[in-house]
Amino acid sequence: MKLKTKNKDVYIITGVAGLIGSTLLSDLIKRKKCIIIGIDNFRLGKLEFIKTFTRNKKFILFEINLNKKIINNKILNILKKNRLKQIWHLAANSDIQSGANNTFADLKNTFLTTSNICNFLKPFVEKKTILIFSSSSAIYGNIKGRISEGSSPHMPESYYGAMKLASESFISAFSFNNNIKSFIFRFPNVVGKNLTHGVIYDLSKKIISKNQYLKVLGNGQQRKPYSHVSEIIKCMIYVIKKKHNKKINYYNIGTNDSGIKVKNIVHLLLKKFRIKKKIIYEKNDRGWKGDIPHYKYSTKKLNRTGFKFHLNSYLSIKKAIKEY
Amino acid sequence: MKLKTKNKDVYIITGVAGLIGSTLLSDLIKRKKCIIIGIDNFRLGKLEFIKTFTRNKKFILFEINLNKKIINNKILNILKKNRLKQIWHLAANSDIQSGANNTFADLKNTFLTTSNICNFLKPFVEKKTILIFSSSSAIYGNIKGRISEGSSPHMPESYYGAMKLASESFISAFSFNNNIKSFIFRFPNVVGKNLTHGVIYDLSKKIISKNQYLKVLGNGQQRKPYSHVSEIIKCMIYVIKKKHNKKINYYNIGTNDSGIKVKNIVHLLLKKFRIKKKIIYEKNDRGWKGDIPHYKYSTKKLNRTGFKFHLNSYLSIKKAIKEY
Numbered sequence: 010m011k012l013k014t015k016n017k018d019v020y021i022i023t024g025v026a027g028l029i030g031s032t033l034l035s036d037l038i039k040r041k042k043c044i045i046i047g048i049d050n051f052r053l054g055k056l057e058f059i060k061t062f063t064r065n066k067k068f069i070l071f072e073i074n075l076n077k078k079i080i081n082n083k084i085l086n087i088l089k090k091n092r093l094k095q096i097w098h099l100a101a102n103s104d105i106q107s108g109a110n111n112t113f114a115d116l117k118n119t120f121l122t123t124s125n126i127c128n129f130l131k132p133f134v135e136k137k138t139i140l141i142f143s144s145s146s147a148i149y150g151n152i153k154g155r156i157s158e159g160s161s162p163h164m165p166e167s168y169y170g171a172m173k174l175a176s177e178s179f180i181s182a183f184s185f186n187n188n189i190k191s192f193i194f195r196f197p198n199v200v201g202k203n204l205t206h207g208v209i210y211d212l213s214k215k216i217i218s219k220n221q222y223l224k225v226l227g228n229g230q231q232r233k234p235y236s237h238v239s240e241i242i243k244c245m246i247y248v249i250k251k252k253h254n255k256k257i258n259y260y261n262i263g264t265n266d267s268g269i270k271v272k273n274i275v276h277l278l279l280k281k282f283r284i285k286k287k288i289i290y291e292k293n294d295r296g297w298k299g300d301i302p303h304y305k306y307s308t309k310k311l312n313r314t315g316f317k318f319h320l321n322s323y324l325s326i327k328k329a330i331k332e333y
Numbered sequence: 334m335k336l337k338t339k340n341k342d343v344y345i346i347t348g349v350a351g352l353i354g355s356t357l358l359s360d361l362i363k364r365k366k367c368i369i370i371g372i373d374n375f376r377l378g379k380l381e382f383i384k385t386f387t388r389n390k391k392f393i394l395f396e397i398n399l400n401k402k403i404i405n406n407k408i409l410n411i412l413k414k415n416r417l418k419q420i421w422h423l424a425a426n427s428d429i430q431s432g433a434n435n436t437f438a439d440l441k442n443t444f445l446t447t448s449n450i451c452n453f454l455k456p457f458v459e460k461k462t463i464l465i466f467s468s469s470s471a472i473y474g475n476i477k478g479r480i481s482e483g484s485s486p487h488m489p490e491s492y493y494g495a496m497k498l499a500s501e502s503f504i505s506a507f508s509f510n511n512n513i514k515s516f517i518f519r520f521p522n523v524v525g526k527n528l529t530h531g532v533i534y535d536l537s538k539k540i541i542s543k544n545q546y547l548k549v550l551g552n553g554q555q556r557k558p559y560s561h562v563s564e565i566i567k568c569m570i571y572v573i574k575k576k577h578n579k580k581i582n583y584y585n586i587g588t589n590d591s592g593i594k595v596k597n598i599v600h601l602l603l604k605k606f607r608i609k610k611k612i613i614y615e616k617n618d619r620g621w622k623g624d625i626p627h628y629k630y631s632t633k634k635l636n637r638t639g640f641k642f643h644l645n646s647y648l649s650i651k652k653a654i655k656e657y
Binding site (some may be wrong): 098105109113116127152158163164165167174177178185186257298 | 490494503505581
């Protein structure tokens with residue numbers, strides 16, 4: 010690899026081939042004089058999401074399993090000659106349901122990816138380097154009323170939420186110990202074109218399958234907020250540009266409406282596919298163990314930065330279904 | 334091993350050879366018809382602390398490194414024939430300072446021990462099994478004013494605190510997924526006879542060394558609460574007997590006074606050893622990276638259970654120095 014890579018800003022995106030990573034990449038790549046290092050293990054991420062960028066000289070893709078100790082001389086060489094500007098750590102086991110049966114999925118793919126990428130990059134972080142982490146509403150567990158950043162306790166019910174919170178904790182200590190600034194963004198459900206999991210993805214697969222019935226996880230009454238990936242990215246880029254004096258900065262980001270019911274998403278999808286199927290709901294009000302069937306965000310802290318989400322849950326879902 | 338072990342209550346203590354584990358063992362062993370499985374890797378724990386119990390038929394000691402996947406048929410056989418009553422998970426890297434330089438120390442010895450012991454015991458937990466975890470004030474990071482359980486955010490500054498919080502998160506998801514009750518006790522500094530680390534341990538070593546000077550970590554003005562291990566154990570046993578309806582129960586435990594200064598501990602120790610040395614303090618107000626130099630507990634939640642600590646920080650330190 011003979012790239013002219015000297016004195017440039019380096020952006021690292023882990024989980025670059027996922028929904029959020031691939032959308033972020035399409036945004037960051039517009040910047041001048043930068044190098045973007047994209048990392049994915051392609052467990053959930055898909056090459057097709059980032060294929061248009063693989064020939065771009067600014068972008069270098071690495072297939073690495075971040076849950077194992079990272080040894081990569083190519084990346085080290087790039088970092089030695091350039092400035093590590095932003096680390097976007099998005100790699101995770103984003104498939105929450107799978108973690109209910111296999112605790113190691115989240116431990117490895119969410120928590121160990123975090124500790125490993127931090128330890129690997131530690132020699133290269135500078136005072137101006139910032140670390141951005143994609144956390145989740147799942148860290149709060151089942152909270153009554155609107156969830157604000159100060160809502161307590163943080164007692165996650167899913168391993169997914171637990172390992173996101175464990176990652177936040179690690180990043181907190183890492184920022185203090187290495188004197189760098191971190192941003193922790195707690196997402197609601199995020200939807201968009203490049204889905205790799207989640208309600209639209211699952212239901213669509215079932216709808217176009219040959220199965221006579223459409224079996225829905227839970228009783229369909231689960232009502233959660235959804236935001237569109239395009240606004241999520243816009244929001245994060247907006248917030249990290251604002252002045253922050255603290256080392257650790259954490260925000261609930263997403264729409265603050267009361268969400269949309271799974272039942273309604275089912276009907277929107279059936280309409281889109283123009284398919285009629287008998288819908289079978291479960292009795293359980295939760296889709297899986299550790300599922301939080303209802304929650305609502307307070308985004309007051311985010312709104313104080315000047316950012317507001319314009320697409321509510323319904324519009325975000327509509328947009329994602331249209332694109333998907 | 335041909336122990337008559339059938340239909341008995343099994344208590345598991347990880348970190349059994351540490352300060353808290355060894356003191357707890359001396360208490361639990363008084364119970365009738367029980368089996369106590371003690372686990373330690375003897376990294377910090379000391380065999381001498383539990384030597385008097387190793388010939389007791391109720392007690393079975395295992396030298397196991399819990400940071401690796403646990404495979405132990407002897408323990409499995411015991412669990413198959415008996416009831417898993419209480420899991421006291423105390424094993425951890427209790428040496429906070431060491432973690433500042435080696436992030437893996439806390440990750441392995443605090444976090445992975447937690448996830449591994451939970452996964453190993455998962456097939457044996459019953460509805461009545463309870464899990465008790467020794468957490469720490471360090472999970473809160475640097476909070477202004479008194480720290481209550483609802484204090485926010487939980488942004489630990491040390492890897493020690495980060496991996497205690499990560500363990501709490503894992504235990505939270507574990508309890509929900511396996512339908513068992515957990516108790517998370519957040520300790521202040523704990524002192525007593527069987528010290529393996531901490532301020533009394535470190536300073537004593539330095540005082541009796543041949544060094545002409547006594548170098549103290551930090552400026553000596555750090556002021557933290559200390560509780561004596563005997564009261565900590567009494568408190569935990571009291572609390573877990575009380576009725577709790579929630580799956581996850583978490584308490585700040587310890588004295589709620591404003592602590593004792595490191596400087597004062599130095600003088601108490603010099604007096605005890607009857608040694609005169611020139612004391613050298615550092616300029617830094619923290620003893621190490623991630624040290625929280627001042628904090629105070631709110632123990633209102635604990636007090637509502639009816640339990641009160643009687644020894645304040647000064648008396649706890651005095652008692653520990655006398656015994657050590």
